[in-house]
Amino acid sequence: MRATKSVRLDKLLANLGYGSRREIQGLARAGAIRLDGAELADAGDRIALDPDLAARLTIDGAPVDPLPGLCLMLHKPLGVTCSHKEAGPLVYGLLPERWRRRDPPLSTVGRLDKETSGLLLLTDDGALLHRIIAPKANVAKRYRVTLDRPLAGDEAATFASGTLMLEGEDRPLLPVLLEAEDATHCAVTLTEGRYHQVRRMFAALGNHVTALHRDRVGGLDLPQDLAAGAYRVMTEADVAAVFAGA
Ligand code: URA
Numbered sequence: 001m002r003a004t005k006s007v008r009l010d011k012l013l014a015n016l017g018y019g020s021r022r023e024i025q026g027l028a029r030a031g032a033i034r035l036d037g038a039e040l041a042d043a044g045d046r047i048a049l050d051p052d053l054a055a056r057l058t059i060d061g062a063p064v065d066p067l068p069g070l071c072l073m074l075h076k077p078l079g080v081t082c083s084h085k086e087a088g089p090l091v092y093g094l095l096p097e098r099w100r101r102r103d104p105p106l107s108t109v110g111r112l113d114k115e116t117s118g119l120l121l122l123t124d125d126g127a128l129l130h131r132i133i134a135p136k137a138n139v140a141k142r143y144r145v146t147l148d149r150p151l152a153g154d155e156a157a158t159f160a161s162g163t164l165m166l167e168g169e170d171r172p173l174l175p176v177l178l179e180a181e182d183a184t185h186c187a188v189t190l191t192e193g194r195y196h197q198v199r200r201m202f203a204a205l206g207n208h209v210t211a212l213h214r215d216r217v218g219g220l221d222l223p224q225d226l227a228a229g230a231y232r233v234m235t236e237a238d239v240a241a242v243f244a245g246a
Contacts, residue, residue: 004050009033010043016065017101027059034058065096066233068104069125073220073238076120077228082111091120094229109133109217110193118143118214119222121234121242128239132218133193138246139218142189143198146211150183155205159188166200176201189216219244 009028010021018024021043027033028043035047036056047053049067057064072095076082080089084105091108092100099106102124109121109132123129132139158164159176166173177189188198199209215222220241226232 004048006046006048009040009045009047015103017098032060071123071234071239072231073234074120074122074231075222075226075228076112076117078115078117081114082108112214113196116212117228119217121217132242138191139242140189140191141214142187142216144213144215145186145188145198145209147184147202148208148210151180164204166204218242218246
């Protein structure tokens with residue numbers, strides 16, 4: 001059996017963004033940190049990284065934030081950018097302020113344009129992130145598209161052909177599934193993630209995307225009750241759903 005890993009309390013809490021190691025020692029001395037209700041007075045002590053630790057460890061009576069290995073689904077609203085450092089509103093600004101000091105940091109799993117809404121995953125688990133975005137993982141993304149002009153009728157065949165070349169590129173796109181909903185609305189499902197891919201695909205056919213919303217990643221749907229701007233910690237089943245059907 002593998003032994004449970006242990007970690008120094010001050011390091012664990014500093015990496016969750018609760019302050020410097022010195023500040024955490026101050027919290028411990030003040031009696032603010034408890035494990036299963038018992039005071040932990042020395043932040044230099046090691047504690048076992050049990051899977052349920054976040055529920056049992058409290059600071060000022062509140063359970064600590066989720067431990068590293070965190071995976072989130074966020075309903076990205078329009079007008080926020082998937083970046084750590086660009087000007088203007090950022091997706092990270094939709095998360096608790098303390099989470100911006102986490103180490104390892106949270107990163108978006110791929111990106112959505114500033115003017116695209118919908119399901120965006122974030123994780124601090126680099127290996128998981130790469131497993132999702134790796135081409136061989138074949139994780140499909142579905143977008144709901146609103147178009148400026150009516151569909152001509154031949155778009156589905158062109159997208160499915162695997163021959164469509166985007167401007168400035170030297171490799172055709174992999175086949176994309178288009179499902180028409182009405183004259184100016186459709187869903188497209190793709191496995192690649194090229195820059196502005198959906199907008200450029202329609203631009204290549206002389207149309208223009210006026211609204212874009214991602215509602216599915218792999219087999220994971222954006223929950224109906226997750227409002228724009230809100231996020232949720234993913235369960236193991238949610239993570240498994242991302243890879244379902246790939
Ligand atoms: N394709 C786009 O054009 N934009 C996105 O945000 C995602 C896919």
